[in-house]
Amino acid sequence: MFSSDYDPENITRILFRDFPTWMLIVFYIVAVIAIGVFLYGVWAQIRKYRRGVRSGAWTPFWPRFRNMVGTVLSHRTVKRRARMAGSMHAWIFYGFTLLFIGTSLITLDQDITGPLGFHFWYGWFYLVFGIVMDVAGVALIVGLLYMMYRRKWLALPKLDYTRPDREPGDPDYDRSGYRREDWAFLWTLIIIAITGFLLEASRVVWLQNEAIVWDVRWHAPVGTAIAYVMMGLGLGPEGGGDLRMGLWWFHGILALTFIALVPYTKVMHIFTTLGSLMARDPEGKRRMPSVDVDAEHIGVSHFSDFTDKYLLQFDACTKCGKCHEACPARAGDYPLSPRDLVLTLRELANDTQWKSAPPAEPVRVIGEGVNMVRPETLWSCRTCAACIEICPVGIEHLPMIVEMRRALVEEGEFDPMLQPTLRSLQKSGNSLGESKRKRPRWTRKLDFEIKDARKEPVDVLWYVGDYASFDPRSQKVTIAFARILNAAGVSFGILYEDEQTAGNDVRRVGEEGLFQALAEANIELLDSCEFKTIVTTDPHTYNTIKNEYPEFGGNYTIEHASMMLERLIREGKIPTPVELDYRVTFHDPCHLGRINGDVEPPRQVMGQLGLDLVELPRNRDNSFCCGAGGGRIWLGDPPDTKKPAELRAAEAAGIGGLDVLVVNCPKCLNMMEDGVKGTGNEDNFRVMELIELVEEAMGLSDDPAPDEDDETASETAASA
Amino acid sequence: MKILVTVKQVAALDDEFEMRDDGRDVDEDFFEEDLNEFDHYSVEEALLIKEAAGDDAEVVIVTVGDEDTDDALRTALAKGADRGIRVWDDSLADADGVAIARVLAKVVEREQPDMVFTGAQSSDFGSAVTGMALAGLMGWPHAAVVCALEYSPGDNTATLRRELEGGLEEIMTIRCPAVLSIQLGINEPRYASLRGIKQAKQKPVDELTLDDLGLSADSIAPASRVRRMYAPEKGQAELITGSAAEQASRLAEIIKELRGM
Numbered sequence: 004m005f006s007s008d009y010d011p012e013n014i015t016r017i018l019f020r021d022f023p024t025w026m027l028i029v030f031y032i033v034a035v036i037a038i039g040v041f042l043y044g045v046w047a048q049i050r051k052y053r054r055g056v057r058s059g060a061w062t063p064f065w066p067r068f069r070n071m072v073g074t075v076l077s078h079r080t081v082k083r084r085a086r087m088a089g090s091m092h093a094w095i096f097y098g099f100t101l102l103f104i105g106t107s108l109i110t111l112d113q114d115i116t117g118p119l120g121f122h123f124w125y126g127w128f129y130l131v132f133g134i135v136m137d138v139a140g141v142a143l144i145v146g147l148l149y150m151m152y153r154r155k156w157l158a159l160p161k162l163d164y165t166r167p168d169r170e171p172g173d174p175d176y177d178r179s180g181y182r183r184e185d186w187a188f189l190w191t192l193i194i195i196a197i198t199g200f201l202l203e204a205s206r207v208v209w210l211q212n213e214a215i216v217w218d219v220r221w222h223a224p225v226g227t228a229i230a231y232v233m234m235g236l237g238l239g240p241e242g243g244g245d246l247r248m249g250l251w252w253f254h255g256i257l258a259l260t261f262i263a264l265v266p267y268t269k270v271m272h273i274f275t276t277l278g279s280l281m282a283r284d285p286e287g288k289r290r291m292p293s294v295d296v297d298a299e300h301i302g303v304s305h306f307s308d309f310t311d312k313y314l315l316q317f318d319a320c321t322k323c324g325k326c327h328e329a330c331p332a333r334a335g336d337y338p339l340s341p342r343d344l345v346l347t348l349r350e351l352a353n354d355t356q357w358k359s360a361p362p363a364e365p366v367r368v369i370g371e372g373v374n375m376v377r378p379e380t381l382w383s384c385r386t387c388a389a390c391i392e393i394c395p396v397g398i399e400h401l402p403m404i405v406e407m408r409r410a411l412v413e414e415g416e417f418d419p420m421l422q423p424t425l426r427s428l429q430k431s432g433n434s435l436g437e438s439k440r441k442r443p444r445w446t447r448k449l450d451f452e453i454k455d456a457r458k459e460p461v462d463v464l465w466y467v468g469d470y471a472s473f474d475p476r477s478q479k480v481t482i483a484f485a486r487i488l489n490a491a492g493v494s495f496g497i498l499y500e501d502e503q504t505a506g507n508d509v510r511r512v513g514e515e516g517l518f519q520a521l522a523e524a525n526i527e528l529l530d531s532c533e534f535k536t537i538v539t540t541d542p543h544t545y546n547t548i549k550n551e552y553p554e555f556g557g558n559y560t561i562e563h564a565s566m567m568l569e570r571l572i573r574e575g576k577i578p579t580p581v582e583l584d585y586r587v588t589f590h591d592p593c594h595l596g597r598i599n600g601d602v603e604p605p606r607q608v609m610g611q612l613g614l615d616l617v618e619l620p621r622n623r624d625n626s627f628c629c630g631a632g633g634g635r636i637w638l639g640d641p642p643d644t645k646k647p648a649e650l651r652a653a654e655a656a657g658i659g660g661l662d663v664l665v666v667n668c669p670k671c672l673n674m675m676e677d678g679v680k681g682t683g684n685e686d687n688f689r690v691m692e693l694i695e696l697v698e699e700a701m702g703l704s705d706d707p708a709p710d711e712d713d714e715t716a717s718e719t720a721a722s723a
Numbered sequence: 724m725k726i727l728v729t730v731k732q733v734a735a736l737d738d739e740f741e742m743r744d745d746g747r748d749v750d751e752d753f754f755e756e757d758l759n760e761f762d763h764y765s766v767e768e769a770l771l772i773k774e775a776a777g778d779d780a781e782v783v784i785v786t787v788g789d790e791d792t793d794d795a796l797r798t799a800l801a802k803g804a805d806r807g808i809r810v811w812d813d814s815l816a817d818a819d820g821v822a823i824a825r826v827l828a829k830v831v832e833r834e835q836p837d838m839v840f841t842g843a844q845s846s847d848f849g850s851a852v853t854g855m856a857l858a859g860l861m862g863w864p865h866a867a868v869v870c871a872l873e874y875s876p877g878d879n880t881a882t883l884r885r886e887l888e889g890g891l892e893e894i895m896t897i898r899c900p901a902v903l904s905i906q907l908g909i910n911e912p913r914y915a916s917l918r919g920i921k922q923a924k925q926k927p928v929d930e931l932t933l934d935d936l937g938l939s940a941d942s943i944a945p946a947s948r949v950r951r952m953y954a955p956e957k958g959q960a961e962l963i964t965g966s967a968a969e970q971a972s973r974l975a976e977i978i979k980e981l982r983g984m
């Protein structure tokens with residue numbers, strides 16, 4: 004505390020005391036150069052982003068700004084699935100921000116308001132400031148030390164930057180430069196922080212005989228503690244003065260260099276991530292970017308096709324590896340990691356877009372060249388959205404991938420296995436190469452008629468979907484669902500031959516023209532029918548009708564089967580007399596759980612059926628894709644890869660005493676059955692659709708007797 | 724420099740179908756139309772030659788068919804061909820490969836291409852006649868079922884490879900202009916996106932009648948006529964396995980069964 008003996012105006016730090024004029028001049032020259040280099044870098048980066056197509060992604064500005072500030076201050080996205088690292092990052096963030104604000108205040112006082120005759124950096128303000136700066140410095144150092152420990156001793160595989168999309172020996176394989184940059188960043192920052200404290204300490208030693216300084220020394224508690232150590236080691240005021248001068252220059256030059264390098268190094272993430280978070284499309288995982296299919300050219304094949312938002316996002320990636328860790332393609336050794344995709348594009352942008360004049364020829368981004376995105380990388384994606392979901396800085400890898408696929412589809416050059424599928428979709432609206440006429444053929448196995456929603460009004464229009472209509476294994480589930488709805492007395496109908504695929508996978512594979520044609524035809528058909536709600540067993544269909552059809556004028560209330568079943572059971576419309584004594588686990592479908600957040604309905608149904616549910620290690624929003632999405636179900640798996648479904652089956656096998664792996668999607672059913680067989684688990688547990696479990700609990704399973712009513716259902720159950 | 728590619732819209736049969744009332748074809752409600760599988764390859768081959776020559780060649784697509792066959796034409800145009808020609812007259816409804824070839828011959832005379840590609844055969848009727856008949860009518864050199872080709876626009880000859888019976892292959896040089904019928908697998912055809920097919924509507928398509936080509940309905944009389952089309956009764960087959968004695972007793976059983984004993 005300072006007594007009233009002192010004029011508070013004198014309680015401040017004499018910044019440049021003992022500095023000869025030439026030193027001051029040199030300092031200001033260095034500072035101006037550093038700021039100039041910084042500003043040039045910022046401008047050059049912005050110039051790079053502005054070469055993209057205008058996205059308008061930052062409007063409306065203020066709500067987006069508020070949202071971004073909330074995310075940054077809470078560090079919500081950074082802490083997700085990485086509590087410790089996230090908290091430590093928050094310490095670094097707050098420490099650094101406070102120190103930065105502190106230094107800026109000094110500059111403000113010294114160089115801007117001061118010369119105008121207004122000083123504020125003295126007295127009480129100065130003393131509180133001192134304590135806050137010390138706390139911030141400690142937080143920064145602790146955070147940085149943890150990060151050093153994390154990199155060195157935790158040795159997380161996601162931080163070693165080994166890329167799956169290149170072979171050792173390729174000119175762009177080596178990413179050790181990133182690792183060196185990480186270390187340089189940590190060391191620079193920690194040295195700046197430590198020399199800051201030493202500088203503080205040396206000043207206390209140097210000015211120990213000035214009461215006005217000494218009396219308030221504990222307002223710089225860390226510095227003062229260090230000062231006692233220095234004095235204990237025999238440092239006197241004179242030595243302290245010399246040390247202060249040396250450290251002052253060292254600390255100052257290092258800090259200025261750091262500032263100058265911000266826009267050229269990973270440090271830029273402190274700005275780019277803010278821009279990326281603001282531009283983030285909250286629907287990005289549900290709805291692929293809309294596009295005018297009559298435009299001369301669609302999709303992204305060259306840099307000039309990217310929007311400014313994506314160009315900024317390439318620079319926003321912090322290489323944290325969360326997406327790399329979550330990606331099922333990467334986990335299966337496919338040549339894709341969402342992080343490496345973003346970094347590849349960043350590097351290619353820096354190679355080609357940095358110069359003051361835009362490149363004379365458009366720069367192609369897809370191809371076999373250095374830092375180009377390989378087509379097989381793009382085709383490896385499952386469009387499971389695990390990457391977007393977890394990216395702390397709002398990067399939208401999935402839409403980028405779909406945009407690049409669109410260009411490949413327009414060029415007509417891609418995996419030959421995909422062609423028959425797309426041609427079948429063009430011709431007959433399904434992906435299985437079947438005729439339209441065959442679509443409702445599964446209904447022949449029923450002992451009742453399903454209403455034709457094209458011809459009569461129904462309460463519930465059931466959008467069956469491709470796999471559910473044609474795939475023999477899924478047909479069993481489809482039939483089960485029909486029986487359940489029938490037994491529950493629901494007034495429901497289907498579109499028979501006229502139903503076509505809703506188009507979720509068509510859009511994600513990049514065939515946008517076909518997707519829009521399908522969407523328009525389906526909407527026209529739906530609008531000509533009379534119904535209250537839509538239901539589907541297929542999460543892909545659910546997602547697209549719910550989130551993508553509104554763009555084309557199709558606004559419907561749609562439920563996934565799990566929600567409808569939960570309600571019907573709760574309302575007592577579905578009696579479940581058969582007790583199911585199974586230990587089960589649940590594989591969340593990406594398009595239901597992570598993408599639409601509907602994680603509870605299937606679990607509620609399992610609860611209603613009295614099943615013993617043990618969660619998989621990765622569940623809900625962190626569920627691991629079965630590998631079917633984004634058209635991958637139509638493509639073969641190269642021999643040197645691991646199928647995501649097998650990785651998932653192995654995960655389920657880790658749960659002891661499991662009876663059933665429950666899935667809730669026709670494609671998951673198909674993939675997971677293969678996965679269970681492929682891992683040799685078919686004798687250990689079964690794969691069942693949730694709907695099949697409901698059917699079994701109702702006692703409907705093996706007795707398709709005509710005119711079955713509740714009584715016969717429970718009789719069957721009793722005898723079962 | 725011009726390459727002419729003839730393409731056909733074929734019918735893909737549903738697994739359950741009914742015959743037309745006259746019993747000479749399948750009821751058209753029961754098939755879906757598509758570009759002949761082979762023609763994807765012949766179009767691709769022409770486009771590859773064009774692209775290798777820095778687009779210094781025109782690829783013209785010809786089809787003989789009614790309005791519905793525009794889809795096939797558009798698919799080929801969407802892939803990158805420059806323009807199309809569609810010839811139709813109701814008298815062509817029963818045309819066979821030779822009749823089609825007569826029409827195509829007139830188109831070839833009109834267009835004077837440096838090279839003509841056809842598919843080796845059509846995936847619905849599979850008679851593999853049209854291309855070779857066309858060559859015959861024109862009196863041009865020809866090669867059927869070509870599975871590799873080296874040719875650049877302006878060359879006087881082309882070098883090609885054909886697969887023969889018994890696993891043999893032959894390499895031959897052919898004088899141009901020539902008619903080549905293209906085999907599956909000669910290349911990897913590109914995909915025509917639906918957007919591309921729609922946009923191909925802007926590409927020029929000449930719609931010609933027999934008159935325009937100086938033909939009369941009589942001059943294109945088919946060389947053959949389908950009398951009846953039907954699904955033959957399904958035979959049965961069973962692989963008999965086991966020891967000689969077991970096989971013999973199973974055989975005896977079958978004979979008894981068939982004789983109704």
Ligand SMILES: Cc1cc2nc3c(=O)[nH]c(=O)nc-3n(C[C@H](O)[C@H](O)[C@H](O)COP(=O)(O)OP(=O)(O)OC[C@H]3O[C@@H](n4cnc5c(N)ncnc54)[C@H](O)[C@@H]3O)c2cc1C
Pocket residue numbers: 729730731732759761762785786787788820823840841842843844845846848849850851852853854855867
């Ligand atoms: C399984 C099989 C085995 C065979 N084995 C032999 C054999 O061993 N020996 C033998 O001599 N023959 C054999 N053939 C038949 C032989 O391959 C064909 O007869 C011959 O190649 C003639 O062609 P095509 O009549 O099938 O062609 P078409 O089906 O008449 O013609 C196909 C091509 O002609 C063009 N074309 C057809 N219609 C039109 C139209 N409307 N407009 C524009 N262009 C059109 C297209 O380019 C099309 O791709 C076999 C055929 C098959 C299916």
Ligand code: SF4
Pocket residue numbers: 326329330331332333339340341383384385386387388389390391400401
């Ligand atoms: S969507 Fe899924 S598969 Fe595709 S890059 Fe992202 S995490 Fe990987």
Ligand code: SF4
Pocket residue numbers: 319320321322323324325326327341342345393394395396397398
């Ligand atoms: S893209 Fe996002 S999640 Fe992936 S490494 Fe970069 S910052 Fe992390």
